[in-house]
Each structure stands twice: as C-alpha cells, then as structure tokens.
Amino acid sequence: MRSDQLSEVFELVEIRGVVAGGFAARGPWVARSPCRDSLKLVAMVSGHGRLLTDGLDEPVELAPGDVAILTNRSWLQHEGGSGTGPRRQIGPEENFTGLTDADRSTDDIVLGTAVDINPAGRELLLRAMPPVGHVRASAATNLRSLLNQLFEEVAGQRTGSTFAIRQYAQLLVLHALRAYLDQADVPPGWLRVLTDERLRPALELMHSEPGKPWGLADLAGAAAMSRSSFARHFRDVAGVPPLTYLSRYRMLLAQRALRGQDVRVGALAVELGYGSEAAFSNAFKREVGESPLRYRHRARNERQILGEVFPANAPTSNAPAGAVEGWGHD
Template sequence: MRDRPEPASDPLSEVLRLVEARGVISGAVAAGGAWTTSTEITEPLKFIAVVRGGLRVQTDGVAPVQVGAGDVVILNHRREVTLSNAPGDAVPIRFELSATESFVRVGNGEQDVLLGGHVGVNDVGRQLLRTALPPMLHVRASAAEASHLHDLAARVYDEITGHRVGRDFAVGQLTQLLVLAVLRTHLDRTGSVPPSLLRVLTDERLRPAAAAMHAHPGKPWQLAELARLAAMSRTSFAERFRESAGVPPMTYLSTWRMLLAQRALRDGDASVGALAYELGYASESAFSNAFKREVGMAPLHYRLNSKARELASADSIV
C-alpha cells in the first residue's frame, strides 16, 4: 500500500500566505453626538471595527446592519458606505486623517469609537475572497467563537492613541490577528461559506485530500487516491468535493497549481520551464497553455505586468 503523503500542516495558513493577506489600519475615530458620514470605497475589502458605542452600516446592494462594540464588518467589492449612529437625526461629518496622524476626534466625547482599514491581498486573493465572502460580512463579538474580537479591536485603538515606542509594529501585528479572527469565525459558521477553495478547508472529510494537493501540487494525483485520503468512495468523494469547492477535484488541483504559479512568477525568478516541471506539467508549452486559459495571459506576460503594478495604494478611514 502506498504511503499516505504528508499534508500541509495548516492549509488555511498556506492560503493566506499565498494571497498575502494582511490587515491594514487606516486610522481610528472617536465621535460624539449624533453623526453620519458617507464615503466612496477605494479598497476591494474594506473593514470597519467598532471599539465602543454602535452604528448602522449601509452599503450598496446590501440591507443595512446595526454594528455594536467589538463587531467587525468587511465590505467585499462595494462602491460606497454610509455610517450613522442616529439615522434621520444625524449631522453630516467627515473623518479626515492627515499624513502624520492616524487618530481623529469629531464632536464632544468618545461616544462612538471605530477603526477603519482594509484587508490587503494580491491579485490572486482578490479573486479568491471575492467569491468566498459575502458582499457584507458582519461578525458579531457576541458570537461564541468571536469573543476576543472586542479585546483585539480595543488593543489596536490603545496602540494608535498611546503613541508608545513600537506602536506601528504593534498595530500591524494586532490587525493581522483581528483579520484572522474574522475569517476564522466566518469559516466556522456552518453553511455560511459559498462553494470555494476556502469552503473545502472547512470540510473535515475533504480536508486531508485538499491538504495533500496543497502540499504536493506537482504529484500526478488520481481521483481514487484522493478519495482514499478522505476515506470515501470515488463517487461520494467526487460529489462532495464538487458541492464544497464548486468544481471537480482535478479542476481544484489545476486552480491551486495556477495560484502557486502566479505567486512564483510575481515574486521569484524561476524559469517557466522549471516552474512547469515543479507543478507537474509534462512540458513548458502544456503549462503555458493551462496558465493562459486560467489567468488570461502567458506566464512571461503575467510576470512583466505584475512587476509594473507594484505600486502603493492609498487608504481612507472608512
């Protein structure tokens, strides 16, 4: 009997590394009185975390939600957002941060305190998370699996306003944990994730097979071998995998190979031929054809385009 391949120890971490997921804080706001503010969204995955108080979040194409202390909202490819703590009675205000100050106070007191930022990802991550996340993801701190969200948000706020040495590093690390906590909570919700690569990783039966493909993408996997890793029949495995991933197992493997290829072409200098061999393709031309079908351009063209797009993006508070 063939030895069972050693899977990646943590496929979710590998996916997050692949898409270069990171939490980026634009700043913090403390607002008093009855207020409302509207702004255009410039980032694909904008997030708002409430440290104190509460507010209503309204964005295009989605019903408004009431967000309380410790809650986090991620807006997935939305165009604009309106925040308000007193709809109908509120005074329009603007949250404006300077180039040197990441905290702003509006009105009297700190009735409502919130953090604004975005989930930074590469091009691959934008494709992946756009399909895996709803248009507005609302994670409540009251959920059992999200009880530490409030503490994380409060610690980020304390670091931003405390002006202690090492503040920027601390804010970056804490924000990473905040984003991870939000994604974990979302993935833990049964049935909340649409068919996608991420949903496969939440399926206990399918995870061993998916992890093996992640760990050894260049291996010539067969359906029967993957089904054995999941302790399922070929038919049951194929049906369950398609339901969870939205595609058959071999298509999933091809997509994973292409995600790895995009990272290698963007960040490394390996030749196309070496990359083709590493990812299990019989020839450079077979790899190049598969890459063009999946990504829409030839590997070398993708590498050149990626280098040209390495520009910093601007942030806004909301």
C-alpha cells in the first residue's frame, strides 16, 4: 500500500470537523451571523440557498448536497425558500432546533461545520484555499449521501449519535476537500503538491525519512525527472523549492513532538537531520517564530488551560439539540 501524504499532513495539523449549527426552514428565510472560524463548511442538505460573504460580488447558489468552503471570512448571509411575504429571520441561536421534525422532501436544511486546525495547519492549508470554494454535489457523488447520513444522526438523536456525528464531521471535511481538489484549479501550495502524482515518489522519500540529507538529485531521480525539470515542477506545484518544503515538513514534525512528548531538543535535532541542537533551534525559530523550548512551554500551557475549560468528560460540541450556539464556535 502506498503511503498517503495527505492523511499524514492532516494528522500533523490536527484537522477536526465540528458540527457547529444547523436549521430547517419552510418559506422565505434568511440567516445572518458573524463567521468566527478560520475554515468553515456550509452544507445544503436539502432545498436551495444563496450564500453571501465578504469578498463576494455575487452569491453562491447552493443546490442539495452542495458545500461552500469559507476561509477567513468575517460574516455570512444565507437565504432561501419560496413563497410570498417577508423572509423569516433565522437566528444562529436556533442551532439544531427543529431538525427532529424536518423533512428533506419539503424543507431547506442547512448544516454548518467548523474546522479546527492547529496554528501550523492554519498557516499551511488556509494559504492554499480561496476565500470561498463551492463543491457541487453533482460532481461529488459521495458527498450528498454523507450529508444525508450526518443529518439523520443530528436529527435522530439516537443512542451513540454524538460519537457518530464526530465521525461524519471528519469525513465531511475530507470529502469536501477531496471534491474541491478534483473540481477546482487549486493554487500552488500544500494541498496541490500532496495530490500531485508526478511528485508522489519524491514526497514518499521526504515523508518516510525526513531526517536524511536528501539532495535535489535524490528527489529528482525518485520522480524520474531531470534535476531542472523536477525543481521547476515542484516549485510550480508547491509554491516553494523542494528543500524548503522538506524543511517545513520537518518543522511540522518537530511541533507535534514538542506538543506531545518529553523528547529532548538535542535528540529531536538529530532525528530530523540537523547537525547540532543550535542549528535545529535556529531553523525552528526562523520557521515558527520562537525557540523550541518556548514553543513547548506555551503549547503545554495552552493545552492545560483547554483541559480545564473543556475537561475530558464534558459534553462535546457535537451534541445535537441545541448544544452549540450559532454558526461558529470559540
């Protein structure tokens, strides 16, 4: 089985989907709210809607099974429904209220999913995403079925639904990003390079043994390309030269190790291919903005604070029936 660099990077940046809101409506309706999440999915489970947000001149028309991917937006407005009379204002505080009795054959049903990513992930992935991406169900056959399954769990409130919603939310993020990559002209960056078949053999070398002193000739040979062709194609796809990519990947691994392990900085430097602890610390500070020891101290303090605010046995934000307020989450 071939290695899966996209899954590896998703794990490194700790990407996590959280169903953060939803509503069902009949007749004319409009929902307005701030958008507090750096990456957010708005899914049209059934019915039709028009979505506006900052930076858009024309609304995005959402059909059943469509998903809008919002990146670093500050507000959104979503409207739909037919019939006469003024549009009914749907407040974000409604959350999942009313979904229990919702009917996909007659209602406009919308679910919002916030995507949590660690700081390194925000820097890597969001740079490769447009302000608004539109994933059409007509070109992503699995997406509509997945949304229907997610809706059934949210609306049904059955035993084990909280666990199921968490899993479906993760799959929704993956399917939406996959479909976006298939449908869109993705700008240079991590998402594009991780799905480039010509570069896959070179990426497998860097990801499987990141501490080896890979040279341009090694990587070009693995990709069966000349050094100049490989360097040019890699930069066109990734937006950075191959060895810069390798250095940044090493820093992702270093950040994960410093967040979750008691590894010595000197040992980590050797593992990632640096000749000395000082060389590693300098590279880390250039990329991350602070020393490895300071990063570890800050990351562990933040994790402790989060653990106190959200203890392990507390209800999760995926719990249905109004457990989360609004489209976003803090």
